[in-house]
Amino acid sequence: MDYIQPYLMLSSILFSMGIYAVITRKNAVAILMGIELILNACNINFVTFNRFGNFATLDGHVFTMFVIVLAAAEAAVALAIIINLFKNIGTVDVDQAKEMKG
Amino acid sequence: MPIPDLGILLFLGLCGLIVGSAFMVVTSPNLVHSAVSLLFTFFGIAAIYIYLYADFIAATQVVVYVGGILVLIIFGVMLTNKIENATITSKTHNQIPGALFSGILLLLQFYAIFNTKWLVNDNPEKSSTVMDIGELLLGKYLLPFEVVSILLLSALIGAAMLSRKKVD
Amino acid sequence: MNETLQIAAFLLLPILSFIVLIFFGKKLNGHSSTLGLSLMGLMLLNALILIVNAEPYNLTAKTYEKWSIYNSFEWFSTGNLSVYLGYYVDNITAIMLLVVALIGFLVHLYSTEYMKGDPRYSRYFAFLGIFIFSMNGIVLADSLIMMYIFWELVGLSSFLLIGFWFEKDRPPMAANKAFLTNRVGDIGMFIGIMILYFHVGSFNIKEIVGGVSEMDPGLLTLAGLLVFMGAIGKSAQFPLHIWLPDAMEGPTPVSALIHAATMVAAGVYMTFRIFPFLTPDALAVVAVIGAITALMAAITAITRNDIKAVLAYSTISQLGYMIMALGVGAPVYAFFHLVTHAMFKACLFLCSGSVIHAMHHSLHHLDDHHTDPQDMSNMGGLKDKMPITHAAMLISTLAIAGVPFFSGFLSKDGILAAVLSYYYKYDGWTIILPIAGFGAAMITAFYMFRLIFKTFYGIPKKKDIYKHIHESPLAMTIPLMLLSVLSFAFAFTANLNPLKSWGWFKALIYKYGKNHNFLNMKYVNSGIESAHYDAMYLSLFVASIGIALSVLIYYLKKVDVDKIANLFNLVGLYSLSKNKFYIDKIYNMIFYKPFLFQTRTASFIDWDIYDQKIVDAWGWITLKISKYTGISDYSILDQKIIDGTSHLTQYVSTKLRKTQSGVIQNYLLGVLAILVVFIIVINQI
Numbered sequence: 004m005d006y007i008q009p010y011l012m013l014s015s016i017l018f019s020m021g022i023y024a025v026i027t028r029k030n031a032v033a034i035l036m037g038i039e040l041i042l043n044a045c046n047i048n049f050v051t052f053n054r055f056g057n058f059a060t061l062d063g064h065v066f067t068m069f070v071i072v073l074a075a076a077e078a079a080v081a082l083a084i085i086i087n088l089f090k091n092i093g094t095v096d097v098d099q100a101k102e103m104k105g
Numbered sequence: 106m107p108i109p110d111l112g113i114l115l116f117l118g119l120c121g122l123i124v125g126s127a128f129m130v131v132t133s134p135n136l137v138h139s140a141v142s143l144l145f146t147f148f149g150i151a152a153i154y155i156y157l158y159a160d161f162i163a164a165t166q167v168v169v170y171v172g173g174i175l176v177l178i179i180f181g182v183m184l185t186n187k188i189e190n191a192t193i194t195s196k197t198h199n200q201i202p203g204a205l206f207s208g209i210l211l212l213l214q215f216y217a218i219f220n221t222k223w224l225v226n227d228n229p230e231k232s233s234t235v236m237d238i239g240e241l242l243l244g245k246y247l248l249p250f251e252v253v254s255i256l257l258l259s260a261l262i263g264a265a266m267l268s269r270k271k272v273d
Numbered sequence: 274m275n276e277t278l279q280i281a282a283f284l285l286l287p288i289l290s291f292i293v294l295i296f297f298g299k300k301l302n303g304h305s306s307t308l309g310l311s312l313m314g315l316m317l318l319n320a321l322i323l324i325v326n327a328e329p330y331n332l333t334a335k336t337y338e339k340w341s342i343y344n345s346f347e348w349f350s351t352g353n354l355s356v357y358l359g360y361y362v363d364n365i366t367a368i369m370l371l372v373v374a375l376i377g378f379l380v381h382l383y384s385t386e387y388m389k390g391d392p393r394y395s396r397y398f399a400f401l402g403i404f405i406f407s408m409n410g411i412v413l414a415d416s417l418i419m420m421y422i423f424w425e426l427v428g429l430s431s432f433l434l435i436g437f438w439f440e441k442d443r444p445p446m447a448a449n450k451a452f453l454t455n456r457v458g459d460i461g462m463f464i465g466i467m468i469l470y471f472h473v474g475s476f477n478i479k480e481i482v483g484g485v486s487e488m489d490p491g492l493l494t495l496a497g498l499l500v501f502m503g504a505i506g507k508s509a510q511f512p513l514h515i516w517l518p519d520a521m522e523g524p525t526p527v528s529a530l531i532h533a534a535t536m537v538a539a540g541v542y543m544t545f546r547i548f549p550f551l552t553p554d555a556l557a558v559v560a561v562i563g564a565i566t567a568l569m570a571a572i573t574a575i576t577r578n579d580i581k582a583v584l585a586y587s588t589i590s591q592l593g594y595m596i597m598a599l600g601v602g603a604p605v606y607a608f609f610h611l612v613t614h615a616m617f618k619a620c621l622f623l624c625s626g627s628v629i630h631a632m633h634h635s636l637h638h639l640d641d642h643h644t645d646p647q648d649m650s651n652m653g654g655l656k657d658k659m660p661i662t663h664a665a666m667l668i669s670t671l672a673i674a675g676v677p678f679f680s681g682f683l684s685k686d687g688i689l690a691a692v693l694s695y696y697y698k699y700d701g702w703t704i705i706l707p708i709a710g711f712g713a714a715m716i717t718a719f720y721m722f723r724l725i726f727k728t729f730y731g732i733p734k735k736k737d738i739y740k741h742i743h744e745s746p747l748a749m750t751i752p753l754m755l756l757s758v759l760s761f762a763f764a765f766t767a768n769l770n771p772l773k774s775w776g777w778f779k780a781l782i783y784k785y786g787k788n789h790n791f792l793n794m795k796y797v798n799s800g801i802e803s804a805h806y807d808a809m810y811l812s813l814f815v816a817s818i819g820i821a822l823s824v825l826i827y828y829l830k831k832v833d834v835d836k837i838a839n840l841f842n843l844v845g846l847y848s849l850s851k852n853k854f855y856i857d858k859i860y861n862m863i864f865y866k867p868f869l870f871q872t873r874t875a876s877f878i879d880w881d882i883y884d885q886k887i888v889d890a891w892g893w894i895t896l897k898i899s900k901y902t903g904i905s906d907y908s909i910l911d912q913k914i915i916d917g918t919s920h921l922t923q924y925v926s927t928k929l930r931k932t933q934s935g936v937i938q939n940y941l942l943g944v945l946a947i948l949v950v951f952i953i954v955i956n957q958i
Binding site for chain 1: 116128131136139140143146147153154157159162165166169173174177178197198200202203204208211215218224225234238242245246253256260261263266267268
């Protein structure tokens with residue numbers, strides 16, 4: 004596959020799906036999955052541009068590494084928060100956590 | 106009608122797998138199903154990385170996402186549901202506006218993808234990217250690398266700290 | 274460079290004296306006079322060196338070196354206006370510098386004794402320093418603007434010295450009067466200078482003399498007379514002469530230096546400098562003013578009883594002579610009279626100072642603080658007690674009266690000759706000039722001898738005062754002796770024939786009578802020559818009449834004073850003289866009273882009408898306006914607009930709070946929607 008568009012299309016589909024998940028899912032863990040999808044879409048873009056772009060070195064790959072690390076950290080922290088949320092209100096549905104309602 | 110190249114066929118198959126499993130991730134009411142679909146998605150993406158000559162990233166994808174993050178997520182699913190719930194479900198809301206705006210966003214991205222004159226520079230495949238990435242990480246990106254390490258460490262410690270039972 | 278330094282010394286030495294004494298005078302105190310005196314001595318030496326350089330006119334060879342040194346530098350320059358300061362030194366300047374330095378030096382010497390014991394001893398010498406600085410500035414100035422600056426500075430130092438005893442009542446008043454009266458003249462002078470600058474484009478006197486030929490004669494007459502107004506003020510000419518008699522409130526040495534010899538002569542000096550471009554019309558006005566001043570002041574002097582007041586009016590009268598001489602086209606004699614007058618009038622003033630000093634000490638001894646030490650009716654018979662003062666005063670009186678062998682005769686004779694020739698030439702109304710000239714000469718002789726007789730002869734009026742009178746100390750009598758020597762004719766001419774005035778002095782100044790823009794000076798000079806003998810016999814005649822009358826009335830007492838007074842009073846002359854021609858009263862009536870009336874009216878308008886009616890009405894209007902403003906402010910602005918805004922805000926926020934569901938995903942949806950719109954809009958653009 005020597006065309007750039009299919010990869011970008013794939014990544015944009017994943018990104019949109021991730022956004023959809025983040026907006027529609029009530030369960031916090033499901034939202035986290037959506038975020039993982041978004042991050043993966045972003046990773047695909049990094050690597051794609053590194054392959055097709057005018058780069059002598061693998062900077063895109065390095066950034067993908069960083070993103071993966073961040074994703075791991077984010078997942079860890081997010082799960083800790085979700086567990087705390089569950090402990091406090093007995094559910095992980097984010098629409099139940101609305102103490103901020105005006 | 107010429108027989109399409111096997112690589113392309115495989116690519117299309119992978120794309121179908123990824124999109125299909127991702128669709129399951131975002132729509133399945135059963136959270137366990139979603140998590141399992143996410144596994145397939147991650148694998149598919151790892152395969153896509155191979156197409157992009159990114160062997161090390163593909164390996165990392167499998168190790169970190171599949172082996173680490175996905176396990177964490179499944180833990181999360183399991184830990185946050187009461188055991189009496191027979192099916193672990195996730196309700197949804199805002200479907201129509203969410204679908205609408207996501208769709209528009211997708212269309213806009215497609216519009217951008219097809220209307221941009223991409224500079225396509227077909228870089229040759231490298232035998233191995235590991236050495237180059239290693240040199241970059243410990244050379245040009247040494248400082249971000251160290252910062253990110255500390256971030257990861259502190260995030261893990263913080264996560265552990267947060268989920269601990271409070272001891273008075 | 275050497276020359277510049279030598280000239281600059283005339284300004285630097287006195288200003289040094291001023292600066293040192295004004296700042297360190299208190300520490301020096303007793304020595305401050307020594308400092309001032311030694312600096313004046315240096316200046317006198319410098320002036321003597323300078324005058325040796327001056328080239329005299331050779332009568333036989335009819336050639337003279339045009340000796341002059343000058344230099345100027347730019348003071349400032351803005352746009353087209355460039356103002357230069359500089360000095361111009363010729364024979365006249367050198368003589369003036371010598372006169373100022375000599376009399377300045379003698380007055381310093383005299384003052385060391387006269388002012389002894391004064392609490393502001395050093396300040397007095399400081400003021401003398403700044404006066405001599407300013408006077409030298411006038412003399413050295415090569416441009417009218419620089420002259421004007423120093424003109425104001427002498428006005429200032431005159432003000433300071435007249436009001437020196439400011440704790441008394443009258444000196445500050447007199448100082449104010451002198452200053453304000455001078456302002457009137459100075460304003461005219463400034464306008465005149467500006468007119469000349471506007472038309473000639475320069476302040477330099479030489480350039481103005483060369484450049485005025487282009488000007489309209491009428492305008493030039495006006496400009497010349499305006500500049501001459503400065504001289505009217507400074508040289509105390511009619512109608513601005515009223516300040517000089519009052520200026521006698523200052524210390525007597527100051528009167529000798531400033532109000533007799535130098536500063537009041539500055540007006541004559543200035544008119545002398547601008548003489549070449551004064552039109553014949555302007556000169557006629559100048560001559561008439563001089564004549565009026567000379568006669569009027571002389572008549573006024575007759576009835577003065579204050580010894581200094583007699584001398585003050587005499588000074589005004591003699592200055593009138595000089596101005597008249599300039600007016601009739603005899604600048605040489607005007608300047609000649611200026612110098613001789615400086616000598617004998619300074620001597621007279623210093624003599625009167627000596628008398629007053631003696632009187633003062635005697636009164637002090639008697640513990641009498643009410644008797645006026647200057648009043649001649651308390652004196653008499655002082656001749657034996659004060660022989661040196663008497664001799665000096667007699668000599669200078671003979672000089673001023675115009676007696677042969679004395680300097681006054683030479684110069685006054687020249688002036689009278691010029692006046693007479695002027696009458697010969699123009700006839701008609703110009704008869705008043707010789708009448709004033711000779712009349713004033715007669716009256717001068719009369720009142721001066723009256724002064725002598727009342728002061729030094731006869732029997733002492735007050736025995737107890739007379740007992741304690743002593744001759745003044747040496748520091749005071751040396752200047753008297755020196756000045757009385759200089760009042761002899763041989764100081765100015767080596768010619769033994771008393772009727773010839775040619776000598777070293779006239780040789781120095783002779784060439785200055787030769788240049789005039791409009792008059793043919795050769796013709797004028799020959800007229801003066803031919804009228805010379807007529808004038809001389811006539812002046813000798815009137816002077817002897819004056820002296821004889823004086824001897825008859827005051828020495829021999831053959832005629833009763835009151836009878837004479839009554840006789841003259843038939844034509845009102847006596848009361849005119851007694852009341853100084855009512856000039857002060859007239860000024861009081863036409864300037865002071867209307868001014869007072871005007872101020873009162875203004876005050877009435879300001880307070881009773883403006884303040885009470887208009888200003889207070891504004892207050893009332895403001896009160897009403899603010900009342901209604903208050904109502905509208907509360908009921909419209911406050912109730913409707915401001916409260917309305919808060920009600921609106923409350924309503925909107927009640928509606929808006931519904932969007933704040935607290936569900937994060939709803940917010941995210943909004944963010945997404947806006948992002949999408951944003952991207953679309955950006956792409957459209």
